Amino acid sequence: MSRVCKMSKNVREVFRLDELKDDIRRNMVALLGNDPRSKRKFSYYNALAYSVRERLVDLWMRTQSDYYDSMAKRVYYLSMEFLPGRFLMNYLTNMGIVDECREIVAELGFSLEELEEEEWDAGLGNGGLGRLASCYLDSMVSQNIPGYGYGILYDYGIFYQSIVNGNQEERCDNWRRHGCPWEITRLDTLYEVKFYGRSETYYDSDGNVRFRWVDTENVMAMPCDILIPGYGCSHVSNMRLWTAQSSREFNLSDFNRGDYIGAMHGKVMSENITKVLYPNDQFLQGMELRLKQQYFLVSATFQDILRRYLKQHTSLAALPEAVAVQLNDTHPAIAIPELMRLLMDVYGMGWDVAWDICTRTFAYTNHTVLPEALETWPVDLLGRLLPRHMQIIYEINRRFLEGVAATFPGDTERLSRMSVIQEEGGQRVRMANLAIVGSHTVNGVAALHSNILQTGLFRDFHEYYPRKIRNVTNGVTPRRWLMQCNPALSRLITQSIGPEWCCNLEKLRELVPLAEDSAFRDAWARAKLENKRLLSRYVLRKVQMGINPNTLFDMQFKRMHEYKRQLLNVMHVISLFNRIKDNPSADITPRTVLFGGKAAPGYYQAKLIIRLINEVARVVNADADVAGRLRVAFLPNYCISQAEKVVPAADLSEQISTAGMEASGTGNMKFALNGALTIGTLDGANVEIMEEVGAENIFIFGLKAHEVAEKRRSGYNPREFYENDAELRRVMDMIGSGFFSPDERGLFSPVYDSLMHHGDYYMLMADYRPYMEAQAAVDALYLDQDQWVRKSILNAANMGKFSSDRSVMEYARGIWHVEPLGK
Ligand code: 8GP
Numbered sequence: 001m002s003r004v005c006k007m008s009k010n011v012r013e014v015f016r017l018d019e020l021k022d023d024i025r026r027n028m029v030a031l032l033g034n035d036p037r038s039k040r041k042f043s044y045y046n047a048l049a050y051s052v053r054e055r056l057v058d059l060w061m062r063t064q065s066d067y068y069d070s071m072a073k074r075v076y077y078l079s080m081e082f083l084p085g086r087f088l089m090n091y092l093t094n095m096g097i098v099d100e101c102r103e104i105v106a107e108l109g110f111s112l113e114e115l116e117e118e119e120w121d122a123g124l125g126n127g128g129l130g131r132l133a134s135c136y137l138d139s140m141v142s143q144n145i146p147g148y149g150y151g152i153l154y155d156y157g158i159f160y161q162s163i164v165n166g167n168q169e170e171r172c173d174n175w176r177r178h179g180c181p182w183e184i185t186r187l188d189t190l191y192e193v194k195f196y197g198r199s200e201t202y203y204d205s206d207g208n209v210r211f212r213w214v215d216t217e218n219v220m221a222m223p224c225d226i227l228i229p230g231y232g233c234s235h236v237s238n239m240r241l242w243t244a245q246s247s248r249e250f251n252l253s254d255f256n257r258g259d260y261i262g263a264m265h266g267k268v269m270s271e272n273i274t275k276v277l278y279p280n281d282q283f284l285q286g287m288e289l290r291l292k293q294q295y296f297l298v299s300a301t302f303q304d305i306l307r308r309y310l311k312q313h314t315s316l317a318a319l320p321e322a323v324a325v326q327l328n329d330t331h332p333a334i335a336i337p338e339l340m341r342l343l344m345d346v347y348g349m350g351w352d353v354a355w356d357i358c359t360r361t362f363a364y365t366n367h368t369v370l371p372e373a374l375e376t377w378p379v380d381l382l383g384r385l386l387p388r389h390m391q392i393i394y395e396i397n398r399r400f401l402e403g404v405a406a407t408f409p410g411d412t413e414r415l416s417r418m419s420v421i422q423e424e425g426g427q428r429v430r431m432a433n434l435a436i437v438g439s440h441t442v443n444g445v446a447a448l449h450s451n452i453l454q455t456g457l458f459r460d461f462h463e464y465y466p467r468k469i470r471n472v473t474n475g476v477t478p479r480r481w482l483m484q485c486n487p488a489l490s491r492l493i494t495q496s497i498g499p500e501w502c503c504n505l506e507k508l509r510e511l512v513p514l515a516e517d518s519a520f521r522d523a524w525a526r527a528k529l530e531n532k533r534l535l536s537r538y539v540l541r542k543v544q545m546g547i548n549p550n551t552l553f554d555m556q557f558k559r560m561h562e563y564k565r566q567l568l569n570v571m572h573v574i575s576l577f578n579r580i581k582d583n584p585s586a587d588i589t590p591r592t593v594l595f596g597g598k599a600a601p602g603y604y605q606a607k608l609i610i611r612l613i614n615e616v617a618r619v620v621n622a623d624a625d626v627a628g629r630l631r632v633a634f635l636p637n638y639c640i641s642q643a644e645k646v647v648p649a650a651d652l653s654e655q656i657s658t659a660g661m662e663a664s665g666t667g668n669m670k671f672a673l674n675g676a677l678t679i680g681t682l683d684g685a686n687v688e689i690m691e692e693v694g695a696e697n698i699f700i701f702g703l704k705a706h707e708v709a710e711k712r713r714s715g716y717n718p719r720e721f722y723e724n725d726a727e728l729r730r731v732m733d734m735i736g737s738g739f740f741s742p743d744e745r746g747l748f749s750p751v752y753d754s755l756m757h758h759g760d761y762y763m764l765m766a767d768y769r770p771y772m773e774a775q776a777a778v779d780a781l782y783l784d785q786d787q788w789v790r791k792s793i794l795n796a797a798n799m800g801k802f803s804s805d806r807s808v809m810e811y812a813r814g815i816w817h818v819e820p821l822g823k
Helices: 003-007 017-030 041-070 088-095 098-107 112-116 128-142 248-256 260-274 288-310 316-322 335-346 351-361 379-385 387-407 412-418 431-438 447-457 459-464 478-484 487-497 505-516 518-543 566-582 604-622 640-649 667-673 686-693 705-714 718-724 726-737 749-756 764-783 785-797 804-816
Strands: 074-078 147-152 160-164 167-171 183-185 191-195 198-203 209-214 217-229 236-246 323-328 362-365 376-378 428-430 441-444 469-471 552-557 591-596 630-634 652-655 677-680
Touching: 017 041, 017 098, 041 088, 041 098, 041 112, 041 217, 041 236, 074 128, 074 288, 074 804, 088 098, 088 112, 088 128, 088 217, 088 478, 098 112, 128 147, 128 217, 128 236, 128 323, 128 478, 128 804, 147 288, 167 604, 191 288, 198 387, 209 335, 209 387, 217 260, 217 288, 236 260, 236 288, 260 288, 288 316, 288 323, 288 335, 288 379, 316 323, 316 351, 323 351, 323 804, 335 351, 335 362, 335 387, 335 431, 351 362, 351 387, 362 431, 362 804, 376 379, 379 387, 379 428, 387 412, 387 431, 412 459, 428 431, 441 447, 441 804, 447 459, 447 469, 447 686, 478 487, 478 640, 478 667, 487 505, 487 518, 505 518, 505 785, 518 630, 518 640, 518 785, 552 640, 552 764, 566 591, 566 604, 566 630, 566 726, 566 764, 591 640, 604 630, 604 749, 640 667, 652 667, 667 677, 667 686, 667 785, 677 686, 677 764, 677 785, 718 726, 718 749, 718 764, 726 749, 726 764, 764 785
Parallel strands: 074 147, 074 323, 147 236, 323 362, 362 441, 441 469, 552 591, 552 652, 591 630, 652 677
Antiparallel strands: 160 167, 183 217, 191 217, 198 209, 217 236, 376 428
16 A cells, blocks of 8 residues: 555644644745735635645655556546636545644634635536546545546636626636636646648658658647645645647747737737637537647647656557546547657657557547537648648548448448548538547446447447447546535434445445434434525525525526526426416425526527526516415526535436436436435436436436437427417416516517427427426425435435446546556
């Protein structure tokens, strides 16, 4: 076992907690230049952060030398997005020093929670894909898998959302404006990244034709490390995020010509590469700058990977035995031609040897089947920005299609479907096809999704490479998503079954018998109520609205997208409203329906649905008949730190996407882990959640994925549902006629039209009645609190499978072929 592990035995000694208070004061002065007598929370947060960070640097260095000494195979997780949120409490949780730290901070006159609130979220991602990457880093390091995250340090993360007159407004997220104490900037490490220019042939000394990439415009990449502590601090890893710096020669030549402004312009332009995260979730915006960002990440990362590798190896032939690269979606897939280029043009290998190394190094994860999210780049653009890569892609494709043609002679349609180059509508590079061809393994993120990849989206590839496409169901880290975000419940669980659950989530199963213990159920219900009270206070602060913790908290928090069907939820709310208005004395289960989520700034329909939610909320919340029974709120700026408040307080988790469209979902896992019951379709990981918790403990409704596909084929008629269902008709008419927008009657016509006149692509009309019935079952069950709490316990108890520790071990054993160090 490593030294690091042994050290974690005596936390107080290892982390020098007796000196922490003095260190905080010292950092107030030495690093921040502040008077420790000042009571500025922000300064104290920073001083605490630096003091915590410096305790980990030593462990990080030991971890790195452990990796080095053991010559362990390393995993590189390449992702354009990471969504870590706040770091402070995560560091303290994983170091196991939350309580000690709380005492020390109290002695300085603060509560830990108020200092925690001083931190800005690191919002370097859009949603599920980025958060998954962060959960995986936590699980990798906690299980001693030698790995690193590689990404981009955007100056501006995902935009800050505010709601003004019911509409989403975006403000830029200048999250590092006041500095970020977690970053360790490596000013002395710079790599050159090339763009544009041309590919030139020449003859080497043996008379072979070779290629080189010349006349390029260069930008420098500088790394910034953020430490990732493992739980129990067995190891400390890091994510390495790149920032763009202008290249020196580039400036100097312009300066020498006396063109100061020209030089500065070039500098600003090149540094723009890492300025801003593209805010689209599952929608490709084919901008040149985005492709530049992708190549910037890939080029800098591979220089770093090869530098580290070559410190311990003399030949690149063994690269796949020492390095596993996971491509988080196709965004970093340009890494495939980049590694080919490096191996051939820089290290002089021939095609076949280089290709063999390449395909044994890469694996690719697909996160969506939505066609509008699948990346394709115009050949013109890619060829201009990365001319040598374009050549290599053509050659990869030529050889690949030769193989396909040999296996399926005469099947030209198959060839054109599988080609890396799409011909129709102007030539484009299909990045998914490139990623499949260049990887040894491709995986989907839930069983249903992987099955859809095999039989639908990537069917041709599955026929050609029958063992390449597999499943690894997503997971979430129990450290952040239970231990840290839900102290009340965590305490109860630990008191009842001991602390091992946070490293072995399957242990939660020991809670199953406790569901029959009424004292335990009471304690469980008290923890939930405490969390609901905390959230109510937050809601009051955020949107000046009082909500009643004794009502059913019904939550839908996720990106705004038509396929996620927030609109279906709104239709249920409107139906409840109508029922109460029709019969004001009816006995109904009081509910608070909460929404949160960002819409891509250019996604008109999603923004209109935000507006609809807010207008419906206005009408419902102002109605005297409804008071005390139904309340609706949209919480602005959903982000990780908000999720940490929302998730523990949920009674009901809305996971209601059109079946076949949500690849996995991870919010569904977080909510159920915290004791929410799920209402959902058989989509993504909901299917597996149902298998684990039991069909009697989840509210499943609606069309199944194959039925959706079948209906699309056979012709779907949404009007039929409108005509045959009076309650649905009334809801639709209210939306369409301007009931919720009296000053602008046509405001919601596009919402009405999308369902009634434009084919209702996501089949809300078909699923409305089954959804209403499932919601009625929810209402009935909630009235029987004993049963509800029992099911809540059984949900959490059966979520063991959905730990990201399990997912990461599946990747490690089945895809990366790495073992935990020291085991
Ligand atoms: C998301 C999926 O929508 C979600 O179901 C899944 O849980 C999550 O990835 C993690 O696997 N997909 C994306 O965020 C995504 O595809 N983003 C697009 C930009 C590719």
